[in-house]
Amino acid sequence: MNPASIEFLCRSTTGFGKIALEHLPSDLTAVGAQKPLVLTSKSVTRRKGTTHVINAFRESGMTLGIVDSINGTASVDTVGELAALYQDKGFDAILALGPHSVAHVAKVLNIAVSDTPGNLRTLSGNGKIKRPLNPLIYIPSGAGSGFETAGEASLDALSFSSPFLMPDKVVIDPRLMAQDSLEAVTGEAMASLACCAEAHGTTANPLIRSYAATAISLVMENLEPCLQPFFNPKAPRRFFPKAATNEKALAGLATAAAISGYLFSNCDDLITVKLGRSLAGFSSVNPGLLMGVLLPAVLEYRSGNAAGTMERLLLPMTGLDNYCATPKEQRFDQVLSILRQLINGLFQRSDAAIPRTLSDAGISLNTLEQMTTDWPKPILTHAHSGNPMKQGDHHVRA
Amino acid sequence: MEDFVEIKPKGKPLKRIYLNLMLWFVGRAIQASAKVDKKVKQEFEDLPKGYNFALGAFPNGPWMVVGKDDDGRVRYLGRNVKDKTIDLWMTLKSVEALFLLFTFQESTPVSNARSRLFVEGDLPHACAVVRIMDIVQVYLLPKFIAKLAIKRYPRWSLKQHIIGRILVNARTLIGY
Incomplete structure (x- = not known):
């Protein structure tokens, strides 16, 4: 069956597999970014997910900013603080590492710090964002909602929908995967x-x-x-317990x-x-x-x-x-x-x-x-x- | 913000040392093979005179530069890329990707298929360089390792295997 016309848009590149994280410095340089801000949660830091990301940037010469206090209770005020930090320190890209709450905060932050006319309230809704935003990379670290890579975000009572909210790249590295519930x-x-x-x-x-x-x-x-x-479940080994x-x-x-x-x-x-x-x-x-x-x-x-x-x-x-x-x-x-x-x-x-x-x-x-x-x-x-x-x-x- | 830290990740000195050593050896082996092996000689004859290519890791190396001078001689030109005109850049996206290549966990085609390698310059010349490196790796490495490093292990005569290897390895060590 051949349809008369089709449309499909996928703005994201997907990187999967061994040392997928190590491609990040070159991919960021390709989009003109030199100083990314990493948003993550405490659970990811405890599981050493942040360590893997830091190691991926060794030899790159890049400086990373890391904020690991993002959780499900983040609000528009959190985004305001992050936006001020982003602009003061001169960051030019966002890496969202973790579950869907981190992805949503990262997307809304990207709206706030990109050079888009209007504020978060005027840009909420469907199709209000009409131009590309700053580089955004999403790195899952376990089970999510299944829609972190969609062109939508919601925070507090605000919801946003636009193809430009889709991350520029999604990096799936097995080293970061952790067993959730x-x-x-x-x-x-x-x-x-x-x-x-x-x-x-x-x-x-x-x-x-x-x-x-x-x-x-x-x-x-x-x-x-x-x-x-x-x-x-297998009983864990007594000596040298395996992950x-x-x-x-x-x-x-x-x-x-x-x-x-x-x-x-x-x-x-x-x-x-x-x-x-x-x-x-x-x-x-x-x-x-x-x-x-x-x-x-x-x-x-x-x-x-x-x-x-x-x-x-x-x-x-x-x-x-x-x-x-x-x-x-x-x-x-x-x-x-x-x-x-x-x-x-x-x-x-x-x-x-x-x-x-x-x-x-x-x-x-x-x-x-x-x-x-x-x-x-x-x-x-x-x-x-x-x-x-x-x-x-x-x-x-x- | 209280939970904000700014980090500049450091380097990987041990991997850098290993890769510098490997690239130095392979560069000199390419120079030696150009005098010993007919196919390598032919590949270099098809490249223009004064043609230089570099293989290394993004963004700061390590690098290997090999070139063909105006007399048609193939020379290993060292690891410095800044003071040379490079016509072909074959860059691995990270030191880790280069390390995978030079510990033979991935061959060059597999590395390319996994988007770890990008090329700036003429693509036919890049393919020629890959063919040259495959032949050099067969001379340098035992069969069970070379099979991991290249796509297809060639069928050579015993004479080419033995005498070719002796000559390439000796010339590589001497630098002639």
Whole structure:
């Protein structure tokens, strides 16, 4: 199927793998930056993530500024202090090292210190930032929300959306990956899977599909190794205790999360992500896990849409052999089956810490009834109970 | 801000010493190979006279400069890039990337594929330099290491392996 016209924008370069951090000095010099400011959190500093970044700049001749007090309670006042520091000390680039709170603060700081007309309040909203900002590099250090690389940021009551908020480069180095909690790791994986699966199945844009297929494969290959320490923990060695050995799998998940951020900025109609974020206000569960719960219901709901072909999702999920061996009419059913088995398996192995349905996540039917004015009722109903939407031989059309 | 620190990271002296030594040796080996090996000789004949190329790490080296003078002789010109006209820069993005190359954990094509190497100058000449370095590494290194350093180990005669190696290594040490 060849669409009449396509659009795709990914402003970020992604660097992954061994000594990816050591490319930073040359990449910063290429964009005209000589003195970056590193924003990070105390947890990253404790895990020696900052040490790796400092070591990456050895022999570069560059001076780094490091602020490691960024956390989830950062506010617009924090950004004001950082902006004053940035301008007084003459920094010319921002490195955001850490979780999504650091990424958001870095993006908002970049708006404040770049030469953009207006202030933060006038620039908040959709599409108000119309020119490139100062160089911004994002370096994940563990499980995030899955959308740190998207062109959006929010701080206090202000939210910003613009393609120019996407980082110029994303550096994923396995040395920086640290094992977070089960919910955080699974939430990141499910958020990426939900975003990319829905994007892949509902669009005919070949560029979006390529990125989405890559991310889906990364999640399916790397999720299980990342969860091994939780479900099959090994006793630590008494002498010379070894650090976590699944850094590569965590880095694979981080790459999938970076891709889902790119796709989220290119797809306006991802119900799974938007509905998951809305429902997060009614539950203490990680929004990514809610997106994973919603995914089968959303795919079923949207399977009647002629723009995409859901059956192609089987290819990145299981590989070429299984895709070719499965008849075309059965592929979508197998996709749903794999997703439901994945979610149910996580529920069972985590002793119900990871929800299978919206009712497991503590969201009542009454709450969902109130949301049916804004969101399709079949999705909410079926995600709440876990019942498949398929009736008889046909899927319910959208 | 209380938690702000400004740091200027230091250097890597031991790696620098090792890389300087390796680059010195390889530079002289290129000079020696140009007299011993026919293929290296041919590659240099295709380069223009007075052509200099440098291989090193961004931003401050270490560097290796090799050039072909106006008489067509290939010379190792040292590690100083500032007082020379360099026609081809082959730069690794960091000292770590150069270290990976010269500890043979990555070959030159793998290093290029991983975006660690960038070239300023003519691309065909850069490919010629890579071919020259591959041949030189076969002369200098035992087979099990050379196979890691180059893309494909060449099929040479026993005579070329033995006599060529003796001549290249001897000339490298002597500097002739």
